Amino acid sequence: MPSSFHFDAIIIGAGMSGMYQLHRLRELGMRVRVFEAGSDVGGTWYWNRYPGARFDSESYSYAYSFSQELLDEWDWSEHFAAQPETLRYLNHVADKLDLRRDMQFDSRVDAARYREDMRGWEVTLGDGSVYRASFLITAVGPLSAPTMPRIAGVETFAGESWHTARWPHQAVSFAGKRVAVIGTGATGVQTIQEVAKTALHLTVFQRRPNYCAPLLNSKIDEAAGRALKAGYPEMFARCRETFACFLHTPDPRSAFDVTPEEREAFFEKLYASPGFGIWQGNFRDILTDPAANELITAFIRNKIRQRVTDPDVAEKLVPKDHGFGTRRVPLETGYYEVYNQPNVLLVDIQEAPIERITPHGIKTRDADHAFDMIIYATGFDAITGSFDRIDIRGLADQSLRDKWVSGPQTFLGIQVEGFPNMFMLMGPHTALGNIPRSIEYNVDWVTGLIRHMRQKDLTRVDARPEAVTAWTDHVKAVGAGLLSNEVSSWFTGVNSNVEGKQTRIIARYSGSAPAYRAWCDAVAQKDYQELEFT
Numbered sequence: 001m002p003s004s005f006h007f008d009a010i011i012i013g014a015g016m017s018g019m020y021q022l023h024r025l026r027e028l029g030m031r032v033r034v035f036e037a038g039s040d041v042g043g044t045w046y047w048n049r050y051p052g053a054r055f056d057s058e059s060y061s062y063a064y065s066f067s068q069e070l071l072d073e074w075d076w077s078e079h080f081a082a083q084p085e086t087l088r089y090l091n092h093v094a095d096k097l098d099l100r101r102d103m104q105f106d107s108r109v110d111a112a113r114y115r116e117d118m119r120g121w122e123v124t125l126g127d128g129s130v131y132r133a134s135f136l137i138t139a140v141g142p143l144s145a146p147t148m149p150r151i152a153g154v155e156t157f158a159g160e161s162w163h164t165a166r167w168p169h170q171a172v173s174f175a176g177k178r179v180a181v182i183g184t185g186a187t188g189v190q191t192i193q194e195v196a197k198t199a200l201h202l203t204v205f206q207r208r209p210n211y212c213a214p215l216l217n218s219k220i221d222e223a224a225g226r227a228l229k230a231g232y233p234e235m236f237a238r239c240r241e242t243f244a245c246f247l248h249t250p251d252p253r254s255a256f257d258v259t260p261e262e263r264e265a266f267f268e269k270l271y272a273s274p275g276f277g278i279w280q281g282n283f284r285d286i287l288t289d290p291a292a293n294e295l296i297t298a299f300i301r302n303k304i305r306q307r308v309t310d311p312d313v314a315e316k317l318v319p320k321d322h323g324f325g326t327r328r329v330p331l332e333t334g335y336y337e338v339y340n341q342p343n344v345l346l347v348d349i350q351e352a353p354i355e356r357i358t359p360h361g362i363k364t365r366d367a368d369h370a371f372d373m374i375i376y377a378t379g380f381d382a383i384t385g386s387f388d389r390i391d392i393r394g395l396a397d398q399s400l401r402d403k404w405v406s407g408p409q410t411f412l413g414i415q416v417e418g419f420p421n422m423f424m425l426m427g428p429h430t431a432l433g434n435i436p437r438s439i440e441y442n443v444d445w446v447t448g449l450i451r452h453m454r455q456k457d458l459t460r461v462d463a464r465p466e467a468v469t470a471w472t473d474h475v476k477a478v479g480a481g482l483l484s485n486e487v488s489s490w491f492t493g494v495n496s497n498v499e500g501k502q503t504r505i506i507a508r509y510s511g512s513a514p515a516y517r518a519w520c521d522a523v524a525q526k527d528y529q530e531l532e533f534t
């Protein structure tokens with residue numbers, strides 16, 4: 001390692017990606033430092049402590065699979081574990097692998113600059129300290145840059161206010177309080193159904209409803225846990241084969257291959273099954289053929305209308321601007337029934353826009369609502385947001401933000417031309433799905449590339465422009481025809497709370513995970529010819 005370097009590699013972020021990457025690079029004998037803005041490991045599961053925060057992936061299918069020991073010694077208590085359990089799990093992993101000794105917490109990376117003279121990266125933290133390393137690995141998270149709504153007066157509110165992704169570490173009580181929740185995405189849904197249990201009064205401010213489906217969580221007793229563990233090899237093998245690394249994968253039939261009665265029975269079965277099956281394990285064409293999509297959409301609309309007693313409220317909860325599954329499907333436990341409670345009010349802010357937050361509450365066009373607490377469940381500047389918050393500069397001082405102004409261009413979602421020796425984990429254009437499965441694959445791929453370079457004494461790697469074009473075109477091609485890419489949501493890079501993010505982009509790789517891995521494997525097998533080593 002050149003003496004000007006502090007480390008062989010710097011990793012930004014100590015979530016599941018950064019933790020596993022650190023472990024793998026240590027195995028290569030590298031000196032690594034992880035810089036993390038939070039005060040401990042866990043990423044998503046460190047920050048999102050809001051009430052009701054839990055998996056939508058089956059717990060065991062989400063866990064790391066790389067260590068048999070870790071698999072053997074961890075018991076999940078529920079099929080869809082809550083945040084505290086997941087954070088305990090990640091702390092256990094960090095303890096077991098002694099990860100913290102190479103991690104620096106409360107250390108936000110503000111800037112990262114490639115220095116051609118050193119063939120390496122110079123990273124500047126919020127406190128002004130500077131560190132240099134050969135490799136820079138971003139593990140900054142696809143959903144880790146929280147966004148606040150663009151509403152006047154937010155700072156004037158005199159009561160308690162919390163963003164769900166910056167929830168305090170101490171318990172927050174809703175008892176006896178008038179609580180507002182702004183936002184009805186996956187996080188909002190989990191929060192609302194929990195707050196409604198104890199709040200004196202809950203008002204939900206909804207801009208766009210989503211189609212939610214039952215989570216149907218349950219406990220795992222000892223015998224069931226043993227049986228699950230015995231099946232881990234087959235389960236992880238299945239996750240490797242499925243479209244998006246979930247246990248669920250599309251049914252090979254078209255929605256039109258069956259009679260209306262069979263279709264209804266299939267939809268009912270999925271609606272009564274735990275997890276993402278109704279989204280990820282439905283007829284193969286519901287997410288690509290508008291007519292097939294309309295069938296499942298009508299089914300879910302009916303469910304909402306059946307579950308909500310006041311027909312006017314039900315109508316407000318039924319999305320009108322997109323079909324089922326074309327945005328991230330929130331999974332729920334009694335969410336719709338919350339609106340049957342006498343202490344819950346739904347405010348449609350398309351009808352009555354919020355004009356401002358006042359010291360006492362929220363003023364809409366129609367009313368002044370008084371609150372003791374406001375909860376912002378307003379989500380994230382997804383996928384590219386955490387990159388935008390760092391001043392990343394490559395060759396000739398080019399800024400990544402500028403380079404991606406009309407959408408990301410990457411090679412395999414891992415590299416960016418002109419940003420040598422920088423690798424992204426769970427950045428744009430990678431397969432996300434059941435994310436830890438993708439994390440493990442991408443970390444192993446990056447580790448393989450670094451190993452290759454070290455074996456061959458190569459010190460600089462960049463993506464070739466033609467490889468970037470081929471990959472970016474491929475990402476666009478596999479995304480074509482997918483209904484979710486024709487709808488504005490974080491999947492398509494749209495966030496009305498973020499300046500400049502009103503135009504749809506292709507943010508994710510939306511082909512199958514096996515196809516993604518096949519492409520990446522082929523690159524490695526051909527000795528990374530698409531890359532330029534100098």
Ligand SMILES: Cc1cc2nc3c(=O)[nH]c(=O)nc-3n(C[C@H](O)[C@H](O)[C@H](O)COP(=O)(O)OP(=O)(O)OC[C@H]3O[C@@H](n4cnc5c(N)ncnc54)[C@H](O)[C@@H]3O)c2cc1C
Pocket residue numbers: 012013014015016017018035036037038042043044045046048053054055056057062107108109110139140141142143144187386389390425426433434435436439
């Ligand atoms: C509430 C919630 C529920 C979810 N449920 C599921 C689920 O059921 N299934 C699923 O597959 N996925 C789920 N996800 C997605 C989840 O983000 C991923 O599964 C996974 O945790 C991502 O891990 P990561 O390490 O890539 O990113 P993260 O866990 O987001 O970690 C990124 C880390 O980088 C740090 N960081 C970012 N920028 C900087 C900087 N400039 N300087 C220093 N540190 C920085 C952040 O503080 C953070 O700790 C959920 C996400 C949320 C928010």
